Each structure stands twice: as C-alpha cells, then as structure tokens.
Amino acid sequence: MWHVLVDRAARLAGGVHQTWRRSLQLRVVTITLVASSLLVGGFAYVIADKITGILVENAQNDVLARLRNGSEYAGKQLRTFNQPAEAQLQDTIDGTVNYLAGGDPAQTSGVVVAITADRHAGIIEARTSPVTDLGPLISPEMRAKVADGWVSHQIRTGTLGGQRTKYLVYGSPVPTGFGQVELYYLVPLARQDATAADARATVVATGVALVLLLGLLAALVTRLVVTPVRVAARTAQRLSAGLLDQRMVVNGEDDLALLAASFNQMATNLQRQILRLEEMSRLQRRFTSDVSHELRTPLTTVRMAADLIFAERDEFEPAVARSAELLQAELDRFEELLTDLLEISRFDAGFAMLDAEPTDLVPVVHRVAERLAGLAERVGVAVELDVPSTPVIAEVDPRRVERVLRNLIGNAVEHGEAKPVLITLGMDQSAVAITVRDHGVGLKPGEEKLVFNRFWRADPSRARQTGGTGLGLSISLEDARLHGGWLEAWGAPGQGAQFRLTLPARAGDRLTTSPLRLVPADAALPFGGPRQGGLLAISSGSPGALVIGPAEGGDRAEVTS
Template sequence: MAPMRAPAWLPMPIRRTLRVVRRQWRIVVRRARKVSAPARRAWRRSLHLRVVTLTLVASSLLVGGFGWFIADRSTQILLDRARDEVSSQMSGKVDYAVSQLTVHRTERDPKLPTTISNTVTRLSDGDPTESGGALLELRADNYPDLKPVISDERIDASALLTREMRHSVANESQVARQIRTIDVRGEPVKYLVWGSPVPTSFGHVELYYMVPLTTEDKAANEIRATVAVTGLALVLLLGLLAGLVTRMVVTPVRVAARTAQRLSAGLLDQRMKVDGEDDLALLAASFNQMAANLQRQIVRLEEMSRLQRRFTSDVSHELRTPLTTVRMAADLIFSERDEFEPAVARSAELLQAELDRFESLLTDLLEISRFDAGFAALDAEHSDLVPIIERVAERLAGLAERVGVTIELRLPDTPVIAEVDPRRVERILRNLVGNAVEHGERRPVEVTLATDDAAVAVTVRDHGVGLKPGEERLVFNRFWRADPSRARQTGGTGLGLSISVEDARLHGGWLEAWGEPGGGAQFRLTVPVRSGDRLVAAPLPLIPRDRDRAIEAAPAVDSSAPQTSPAAPSALGDEPAEVL
C-alpha cells in the first residue's frame, strides 16, 4: 500500500520528507513489480506450477504443524521424566539432610558447619557438568552466620538460583523448581533446579539440587532434527508426487491445446494419441471425433464455396458474350430512339439503363470472384491522392446535381503522396462518395483528406438518414441494404462496399464506418504511406467533430490492424520458578 498524502496542516519540512518517502515507495513498488513480472506471468499461465506450489504450501503447513506437535510432545515427555527422577531423588536427599541436621539444637552450634559440609559431600552426585551428575547446595538465607556450602566450587550456583526461587524456598518454606541455562566452560548448559526447605530443630535451611539436562536436551534436539528432516523429505515427496500426477493430467490438455491450434491453423489432419480407457483417453477420443467431424464439415463447406465461386465466375464470364451482343443491339436501338414512337423510345432508354446496371453487376461479381480466389494483386506506385479525390468528385458531380447534393472537398494545399494502387483507391472513393451522395438527403457531402508520417486518411461525411446501432458493421456485407425493400430505385448492386473493403485490406489499410439515426454517416479510409507498413493510428477521427460523442464507434472492418553462526536453539527452553 502506498503511503498516504501528507495533510496540509503539517509543517513544510515534514511534508517534503513524506513526499520523498512516497516517491521512493513508488519506485520500490515499480521495481518489485518489474522483478516479479516473470514469476507472476508463469503463475498465471502454468496450471502445473500452481498445483505443485499449492501442494507444497499446504503440505508444508500440515507437516510443519504435525512435526511441531510431535517434537513438543517428545520434549515434554523427556522433561517430565527428568522431573520425576529429580523429584524422587530430592525426597531422599531432603530426608537424609533432615536426619543429619536435626541433631543440632541451635544454629550457633560450632559443629553445624561441619555437618552441613559433610552432608553436601555425602549427597553430591558426580560431575555436575555431565549427564548423571548433579550440583547440590545447602544454604541458610535466614541465618547469615551459616555460609552456603556447594558441592562444586567451579560452578556459580548463584546464576542458577533466581531471587524469586530463593524467596519462595527460604521465606515461604515452599518447594520450587525451574529450568536455567548458564555457561559452563564456554558452552551453554541447561539445569533443572529443584529447591526444598529442610526442617531442623533450630528452623530450616534450603537444599538446592541442580541436575544438568544435557542428555534430555540432546535427545530433544535430535528428535527435532529428525522430525524436520523427515518432514522436509515428506514435503518434497508430496511435491514430486503432485508434480507427477498433475503432469499426467496437464500433458494431455497441453497436447489437446496444441492440436487445436494446429487445427485452427488449417492442419485438419491433426489428431490426439489415445492411450488406455480412462477419462483422458475418452477426452482424446472425443476430441478426435470432433476434429474428424469438423474436417468433414469444413471440407464440404470449402467444396461448396469453391463450387459457388466457380459458378459465379463461370456465369459472369459466360454472360459476357450474350451481354456484348445485346449491348451492341441496344446501342444501335438507343442511337436511333429519336425516330421511334415515344413509348418505344422510352423502352430503349430503360433497356440501356438496365444493361448498364447489369454490366456493372457482372463487373462486380468478377472482381469479387478474383478476391475469393486470391488472384487480386496490388499494383502500388507513388501517387498523389489529391487529384484522385478531385477526379472522383468531378465524375460524380452530375449525380450530385441531379439529387441536389453538393460535394465539398477539404484537401491540403500540398500534394499527399502515398504508395497505393490508384485504380483501387479511386474505386473505393467512388463507392464511398457515390453512396454518400445517394443518401445525403440534399445536404452537403464533405470529403476530407489528411496525412502524417505513417498514414493517409480520407473521410466521407454525409448528413442523411444515418445508420442504426450495429449497422456500421453490416454495411460491408455483400448485398446488404439498410432498407430491405426491393422496390427502392436508388442504390447499386450491393457489392461496392464489399469490394472496397477488399481493396483496403489489399493495401494493408482500414475501412471503417460510423453513423447514427438522423445524424448522418461517416466512412474513413486509412492506408499506410509506404506499402507494407503496419498501421497504428489514423490522422483523422472516425467520429465527426461536429457530433459530441463520448464513445467512438467500433471499427466495422479492420483490414490489417493488430492489435558468525549463532548457537542452535535448544529444544528445552528456560522456565521461570514454579512453586510446587
């Protein structure tokens, strides 16, 4: 989380410091994200990695908790056993000390120190730094004249006896115990310290029995190390097992994904290998059956499409010959129409007009068949788009005058040179401007040209009936009409925009549409300045500047746009004095 913005009431030096901290924090966060990006990407993309990681984390928590419980219980059992043994020994030592010290009636008895020293010597158990040995001390804190006697002067017993423990034993006459750690010969040694009052005829003295827990501590550490190693091996084994099991499941899925990618690339003969009779084998068999069905359907559809394209091409070519003959006769009749009766002359004019439409339809069908067959080629050359647009406007001036529409050109004063096929660009613009004139509703049609270092864009704007939502994608479909009524006399063959889209795609450009009901429509042609370059942006907006729109309409057709090492901790920790 980023640090909060400094409040305005803070002093300026503090606010500057907080700004520096916030800036440094952002730098650290950005670097952390950059460093962790490969790991996050691998986590998102690999199911195998996620399953193995989650298995390792879950098993680590489970095995760690179970191992901690086992180690703790084992340590507690060892400690309880040591306490029981020390308690049993302590009872005998207290009884012996009582029997030796009760013969003295007063603490001032001159023989009492000797008796105390002999008692300590008699009750001592070997080397107090080794297993099986113990340190014993008799002291009388309530009688300052009696000096404490310890079985081994090499060990500082005062470090093992806390003030709380001595107070409980000496002043409250209670039995107390605790675990303490001191340095003996440069190494830490744990002691179980047991203190008990020893009643005598003149009062009581205190007997402290200090047993080293070296054996128990070593055993607890070994148990903890064994549990840790066993747990680590178990976690690794579970991780390996999870990896193998996941791989058995993920591998067929990856094979299926690769096979599906090959199928989508057109390699329809790709199949998965079927092994066994389990669920994965059933998945592979079902996938192969689906692929076979898709292959049959695609082959059938391709054959039908091929036959359809061939039929269209053959019919178009075959109609050329009779059309030529009919055209010759119609031209002859049309040229002599002034000598005919009015009804016959009108029929000759209608025949001529319909023959023009029929010839245009055949030309469009032949062009579409070339695109479908993949025979269309781009004849690119460095051309100035300004005279091309002017030529289109001049050729459509007669149509615009008949329907009461004016064509307004907004062209740069300097030439706009681009590497294009001028014939195809002129055909695109002729279709766009012609449609705008026909649907202009007697309002001006605006043609705008702009360029930058990478692209050239031409927009054709009309103010007619416009397009309904979703129709900006449909206008480029073959034979699609915004008005489904066939009684309408305006409009061409319905193939002009489809051919224009193919021409734009051949240039590596875009042809897009925008429109709204009653607000008119705008079409935008964008082509790269250099043939073969990739388009990134267009110099002109798709939505007209005169329309206050918050969201730009989606492109109707995108022809080419992409997109020093410390001591190991002991299992037996120090404990405070416990009064029994």
C-alpha cells in the first residue's frame, strides 16, 4: 500500500509539474492568486488590527471618563467620614457603589464597579457585579500600583453570566478622610470582540472575493493573450507538417490582430518560397533526368567510335595511342557519372523500388572484393575479409547491396594509404552488418556527416586513382534507407575510417541495434593516453554512436540508441 501511494503521488506530482511547465495560463493565474493573497492578507490584517485598536481605544476613553467622574463622586461622599469604624460608612459605600453602577448591578450596560479599602482599616469590599471572583480580574500588581496613587488599567479574562469574558479593568485611588479607597471599573469587551470578529470576517470575505476576482480576471486576460498564441502554435505545426494553406483568423485591429496578420503574411511568403523552391527542384530533377537520358544516345555513338579507335591503338603513333586510351578512360568515367545521375534522379523523384529477396551476403562480399582486387593491387592495398563460414541470409536487394559495398570498399582502397583494408560481416537475430575499415588519412571531426553529401570530397586537391563521381556515398546512403537500414561513418585523423552498413534481416523490420560496432576496437583512446585520436562519427539516418572511456586496460563501450 505504501509503494502504491508513493507511486500515485509521484505520478500526480509529475503530472502537475508537466502541466505547470506547459501551461502559461496556469502559471500566470497561480502567481496572481499567490501574490494577491499575500497582498490582500496583509491589508486585511492591518485593517482588522486597526478596527480592533479603535474599538479598544473608544472603550478605554469611555471607562476612563466614568472612572474620573466616579472618583470625584466617591471622594465627596466619603470625605465626611474620619474613622473607618463609623456606623454609616458601610451604608454610604454601598450606596455610592450602587449609584456609580447605575442602580441594578445586572443592568449596568456591562459596567461593573467595585470599591475596596485597605484590609487593615477594617473595611470590607463592596461590589456590584455579576463577576463571581475579582481575583483573576484585578491582579496584585494593579492593586499595588493603584494603592501607590496611580491610575492603572489592564485587560483580563473573568466569568460573566457563566461565560468567560474579556474585561477592560481600570483602577483609581479615591482619597478620603480616613485613608485611601480604591475604585475599579470592569467593563466586559464582549460587544467589542463581537464587532471586531464581524469586521475581521467581513474583511476576510472581501479579501477572498477580491482574490478570486483577481484570479478570474487574470484567467480571462491570459486567455485572451494565450489563445491566439496557441492558435499560432497549432497553425505553425500544420505548416511544418506540409499544410501550407493554413492561416490564422484576424479579428480586430489590436496587437494580437497584428500578430495574426504578420503570421499570415509570413506563412504566405514561406508558402510562395517553398512552392518556388519545389518547382525549381522539380525542374532541376527533370533537367538532370532528361539530360542524362538525352546524353545516352550520343554517348553510345561516341562509345562505338572510341571502342574502334581503342582496338586499333597499336597501329597508331604513340601520342595518338595514348589519346585513345585517355578517351576510353574518360568515356568510362562519363558513363559512370550518367548512371549515377540517373540513379539520383530516381531517388529524388521517389521512383526507386526495392527488389528484396533472400540473399546470402557471403558470396556478395567475396564477389565485390574480387572485382576490386585489381584496383587494390595497383595501389598496393591488401583487402582482408572476416566473414562467417556459414551462409548469412537476409531479405535484401542484392544489386543495391553490391553497389553499396563497391562504393565503400573502393573508397577504402583509394584512401587506404597502402595499408590493409578489413571487411567484416556479422549477423544477429534481427539485423546484418558489414563494416569496411581502412587505416588511411581518416576523417576530421564533423566530416563523418559530410561524406554522404553529393559531390563532397574531404580533400579536392588530392590525386585520385579511381576517378569517382562524388555521388557514390550519397547513392549508398539512399540504398541503405530504402532497405530501412543505416549507413554510418567513423573516422579520426591519422587513424583511418570505418563505414558500417546495417540492414534488417527481414524486409520491413525496424532496426534497434547493429551486430557490429561502429568504432573499431583498435581506435585510440579519446580522452588521452599514449595515442590521441578522434571520438565519434555519425552519419545522417543513423541512431548514432557514443564512445565512453577510457576504462582500465583501454576498454571502451559503445552505446547505440
């Protein structure tokens, strides 16, 4: 039960936190309510305290006036006595008390009067009061102060009519012919307390109503402001989703209407620009496709003539024979460029189709390596294969996979700097992967994303052995995406590069992991050590790879997400 309660509380807190972060209106209303509550609460406290102080001050002034009059009257009545033991003294005291109390003690409008004398003088206390015990109401400190000839007051609590009531007590000395008598007025503050309570309740109710009104007003104002912003956000989301005809409704001529009009104008301009760019892109793709197709016919004618000349080159002079060889090589390169342009145009037009079938990738890898063996031998690069002895079956398009491998291995051989190139094939239950590792110049930070751009070269000034078109890796990336796979690159200056092709074992499945690691095991430690090297390479369309290290013994981990 405790775990369930904690889990529910955590979910509730998470929901509240998420709502707080996402709702501007909630934050504004909450801040308004809190600030107004503090402000109104402070004012309410000050006003209630002021009202209570005024009521107490009025009661004090009233009792003080009565006390002065009562002291003068009692003094006149008691000055005629010289001895405290005179027979009529007690009757005079009782009569004076009754007169000052207003006759009936129980109907004194809440005023209680008591006269007392020094106990050593033999005078007994005389009181007209429903208060049963004056001890809690008249403290010894107050009596001592009055006995010293001072007027004193205090607020005490006593019993009146069976209920404990707060009293305002005033005491004053009354000089007589036989000594000093003390006169006390005790006024219950029940009416003042009730009035103060009513005032506090009124102030609190008014404050609560004011806070709620401010909260409602803040909600309405923020709604007026937030609603157009939310509409703008939804409209922007629809625009980003491709619905370019979405617009905001313009109402009025205020700032929000200006915002909506400006947003609509921006959307119109964006739509116009996007349509223009799409049209230009369409025309460019059509131009590329048309030119590529149109060049096929003259290229075929030139190819036939070049083949005849190339076949008879031994009968020509050396300069002419060399020209025939150059012509044949450039025609081969030109034909390869046309083929790549046609393939790119099919990808751009969305006409590329995947002809997947169960294929054993082991002979595919061997076949591509054998075809590039002559190139590797000319540049002095050894091609090493690390493939399983058993078949590796996957539902792929063998023509496209072979083209990807041809591009990857050809680039590795070209940039291998006469060092071995390793080709590795791996498989698990859901995917197959092929890595091509070279130990050449490598890639600089950030270039692992650029290698898949069209016509991009890391160093255009380098002498090229293969005469590539600059479209091979772009086409390879599109082939990998068409399979639903990944084509990723890793590289570091001086450590070479590694490309990894990951394809789902069954056509249409979604990839989550790769059987082979992207960063090779022999890469230098990225955080120091005897060799300094690059850290990470990620290609577009891949989930990414992160190198964590160094650990003990140079171990490193790769996290793919």
